[in-house]
Amino acid sequence: MDLVAEWGITRFMLTQWAMNTTRYFLAAGLGWLAIQWVFKRYLNLRRHSPKPQGFKEISREIAHSLKSGIIFLIPTLALVTVGKELAISKIYWDIHQHSYFWFASSFVILFFWHDTWFYWTHRLMHHPKLYKNFHSIHHQSVYPTPWAALSFNVAEAFVESFIFISAIMIFPMHWSIPPLFNMLSILLNIHGHLGHDIFSRETLNKVPFKWFNHPSTHGQHHLKHRGNYSLYLVFWDKVMNTWIGHIKVSSHLASGHETRDRNQNQTDTTLNVDINVRTSPDHHQAQDDHADTKNLRLGTDHAA
Ligand SMILES: [Zn+2]
Numbered sequence: 001m002d003l004v005a006e007w008g009i010t011r012f013m014l015t016q017w018a019m020n021t022t023r024y025f026l027a028a029g030l031g032w033l034a035i036q037w038v039f040k041r042y043l044n045l046r047r048h049s050p051k052p053q054g055f056k057e058i059s060r061e062i063a064h065s066l067k068s069g070i071i072f073l074i075p076t077l078a079l080v081t082v083g084k085e086l087a088i089s090k091i092y093w094d095i096h097q098h099s100y101f102w103f104a105s106s107f108v109i110l111f112f113w114h115d116t117w118f119y120w121t122h123r124l125m126h127h128p129k130l131y132k133n134f135h136s137i138h139h140q141s142v143y144p145t146p147w148a149a150l151s152f153n154v155a156e157a158f159v160e161s162f163i164f165i166s167a168i169m170i171f172p173m174h175w176s177i178p179p180l181f182n183m184l185s186i187l188l189n190i191h192g193h194l195g196h197d198i199f200s201r202e203t204l205n206k207v208p209f210k211w212f213n214h215p216s217t218h219g220q221h222h223l224k225h226r227g228n229y230s231l232y233l234v235f236w237d238k239v240m241n242t243w244i245g246h247i248k249v250s251s252h253l254a255s256g257h258e259t260r261d262r263n264q265n266q267t268d269t270t271l272n273v274d275i276n277v278r279t280s281p282d283h284h285q286a287q288d289d290h291a292d293t294k295n296l297r298l299g300t301d302h303a304a
């Protein structure tokens with residue numbers, strides 16, 4: 001099967017772009033609807049931000065994500081042109097060429113490979129010399145929404161787009177694995193950017209939930225501008241000692257049906273802390289501390 005030969009490069013690339021864009025809108029739209037309606041109605045949903053994100057923030061996230069969708073086409077184009085000439089791809093078309101066990105294993109390996117790729121490239125992009133040109137756009141969303149999942153600088157989108165091309169150069173993969181994995185990947189990415197806690201902190205600290213990243217994990221990264229660099233698992237953050245725990249959230253800002261703190265005294269304490277910090281004579285605290293201040297005003301929960 002050679003779709004490029006059959007369709008021509010232009011049609012093939014346009015189809016890729018349409019699939020990427022549709023996948024983004026479906027997944028982010030689903031996440032957005034979930035926090036606006038389904039989860040809000042049926043779960044104890046707790047928002048991270050002091051106020052809902054407005055049209056301006058969301059349209060910025062969508063615009064940058066759409067731009068990333070175009071950049072993501074570059075490796076595909078390279079693969080079906082230069083890559084084809086060099087025969088670098090280990091993609092196979094007949095599922096019987098390898099065992100079903102390998103089919104499933106290659107999916108799992110790709111999952112770990114992407115998590116590793118993302119952790120190290122993401123961590124590198126936080127280097128002061130790279131941050132502005134590579135990663136600053138993603139962090140414009142201090143409290144991200146699902147629409148921020150692909151909101152990247154051009155350079156970051158380019159780096160992240162090489163996940164598949166790097167993988168298919170290393171190990172054999174059935175052609176259906178990348179699109180299947182892409183679906184899972186975008187759903188988990190959207191989940192990380194929900195900007196709301198879905199599960200209770202007790203649940204997050206139990207196996208297997210404690211092995212994975214959650215909105216509160218990645219939300220903490222957006223707020224602090226450091227730590228929690230992983231995408232799916234907490235593995236690399238734990239190993240490299242960059243794990244910084246979950247974002248603090250306040251149930252009194254909950255958008256779900258449970259709107260009261262479990263411990264009102266804790267809320268009172270954090271409110272007092274906030275007043276103390278805001279009246280402090282030191283007006284030159286780091287941005288990090290400023291974010292903490294805002295969060296202290298909101299937060300009651302601590303989890304590591
Ligand atoms: Zn993010």
Ligand SMILES: [Zn+2]
Nearest residue numbers: 122126135221
């Ligand atoms: Zn980051």
